[in-house]
Amino acid sequence: MDAKIIVLIAAAFLLLGCTQPESEKPVLTIYTYDSMVGEYGLGPVVVPRFEEQCNCEVKMLAKGDAGQVLTTLILEKDFPKADIAIGIDDSMLPQALRADVLEQFTPNNIGVVPEELRFGKGYLTPYDYGYFAFMYDNEKVDADFSSFDGLLDSSLRDSVAIQNPRTSSPGLGLLLWSIAVYGDPGYKDFWREFRPNILAVTDSWDESAGLFAAGEAPVYHTYATSPPYYASEGKTNLVGAIFREGHYVQIEGMGIVKGAKNRALAEQFIEFSLTEGFQKEIPTNQYMFPANSQVAMPEEFELYAVKPSKTLSLDPELVEEKQEEWILEWEKIMVSG
Numbered sequence: 586m587d588a589k590i591i592v593l594i595a596a597a598f599l600l601l602g603c604t605q606p607e608s609e610k611p612v613l614t615i616y617t618y619d620s621m622v623g624e625y626g627l628g629p630v631v632v633p634r635f636e637e638q639c640n641c642e643v644k645m646l647a648k649g650d651a652g653q654v655l656t657t658l659i660l661e662k663d664f665p666k667a668d669i670a671i672g673i674d675d676s677m678l679p680q681a682l683r684a685d686v687l688e689q690f691t692p693n694n695i696g697v698v699p700e701e702l703r704f705g706k707g708y709l710t711p712y713d714y715g716y717f718a719f720m721y722d723n724e725k726v727d728a729d730f731s732s733f734d735g736l737l738d739s740s741l742r743d744s745v746a747i748q749n750p751r752t753s754s755p756g757l758g759l760l761l762w763s764i765a766v767y768g769d770p771g772y773k774d775f776w777r778e779f780r781p782n783i784l785a786v787t788d789s790w791d792e793s794a795g796l797f798a799a800g801e802a803p804v805y806h807t808y809a810t811s812p813p814y815y816a817s818e819g820k821t822n823l824v825g826a827i828f829r830e831g832h833y834v835q836i837e838g839m840g841i842v843k844g845a846k847n848r849a850l851a852e853q854f855i856e857f858s859l860t861e862g863f864q865k866e867i868p869t870n871q872y873m874f875p876a877n878s879q880v881a882m883p884e885e886f887e888l889y890a891v892k893p894s895k896t897l898s899l900d901p902e903l904v905e906e907k908q909e910e911w912i913l914e915w916e917k918i919m920v921s922g
Contacts, residue, residue, distance in 0.1 A: 610642045611642070612643075613643045613668050613847050614667045614668050615644065615669045615670075616646055616648050617648070617654060618648065618649065619650070620791055621871070622646075623647075626871070627866055627870040628645045630870055632645055635854060639853055649752065650672075650752055650755075650788060651672035651677060651753070652749075652752040655670070655684070658681075658684070658686040659684045662684065662843070665844040665845065668845040668850065669839055669840070669842060670839065670842055672754065673687075674754045674758075674835050675704045675835065675836045676758055676761055678706075678709060681709075682708065686843050687841065688840070688843050690707065692710055692855050692856045692859060694860070697877040697878060698859065698876045698877065698878070704836055704838065704901075710839055710840065712837060712867070712875075713874060714876060716809040716832040716834055716891070717759060717762055717806065717833045718809040718827075718832055719736070719825070720811055720815070720824065720825050722797075726741065730827075731826075731827070732828055732830065733828050735826070735828075736779055737782070739782075741782040741804060743781070743782065745782050745802065746792075746805040747783060747793065747805070747806045748787055748788070749788055751916070752788045754790075754835065755790045755807070755835070759806050760912065760915055761833060761899055761911075762833035763776065765831075765897040766831075766897070769907070769911070776919075790807065793807070809825060809832060809890055809891035810872045810873050810874065811872055812890060813868075813885040813889040813890055814872045816885060825890075825891040826891075827891055827892075827893065827894070828893075829895075830897070831895030832891070832897060833896075834896050836876075839855060861880060864880045868886055869883060
């Protein structure tokens with residue numbers, strides 16, 4: 586064979602190897618928190634369904650807790666790598682808006698979400714919600730958990746696992762919850778008294794849950810919807826506390842990352858997140874309440890979920906104004922002892 590022909594054939598094969606075939610599936614990249622992509626998380630259940638529906642590939646990447654998801658978006662602001670961020674909640678919205686890392690989008694099926702759950706000013710779409718709560722092992726702990734003040738019981742010294750409000754959305758939720766209960770500056774006195782009872786401040790909810798599951802922390806800060814999970818494992822000694830002061834509500838959302846490369850696909854996924862096929866999986870995978878009010882709840886939620894008699898929240902504008910100050914004050918208290 587002529588040497589020139591051989592060279593041309595080799596060049597053709599190299600060109601084919603470097604060129605993406607037109608049939609290659611588009612890729613949707615999602616940043617979220619660890620538990621969403623875990624073995625028992627929601628991601629592994631719903632992602633394959635969406636991939637089949639859209640004939641695409643979804644890369645759902647864990648970034649720690651929701652606070653770390655937002656931090657990653659801020660660090661990558663000038664060269665965004667994700668199309669969607671999942672897990673930014675109502676308390677973190679002010680920071681996300683200040684950082685200008687999200688784009689506005691309102692799904693056509695937003696009508697299935699009650700008005701009181703809609704937040705985000707068009708930048709975030711709610712997909713689930715819940716109430717913060719403390720769980721404890723009643724075989725190891727004998728404190729009065731009918732009140733927030735029960736957390737100050739001296740018998741709980743070095744017993745409680747909580748999350749860092751700087752990195753974790755539940756951690757920030759706990760700080761805001763304490764402010765809703767005790768006011769400002771009253772919350773500072775609470776944290777000074779509570780500090781000796783804290784065994785660990787973790788960067789994420791998963792880490793706190795791990796300490797609780799291992800029996801290292803007999804009390805931890807979690808959600809009012811966590812008890813059904815432990816009950817399903819037959820651990821009836823692990824129960825949720827109901828505080829007469831009320832429980833702070835958290836609404837989790839997902840939004841399109843500013844500069845997303847696959848905007849159309851991101852919009853499709855957010856629409857999908859409000860459908861029954863997605864929402865019905867939330868109670869038994871995320872152990873939260875679905876944002877879609879038309880989805881029926883499983884029996885175990887009716888039996889075991891903590892049902893707050895009072896719901897607490899803070900004015901979003903106040904949170905936006907004071908959040909950084911509150912976190913800084915909390916950090917000062919935690920390092921002072």
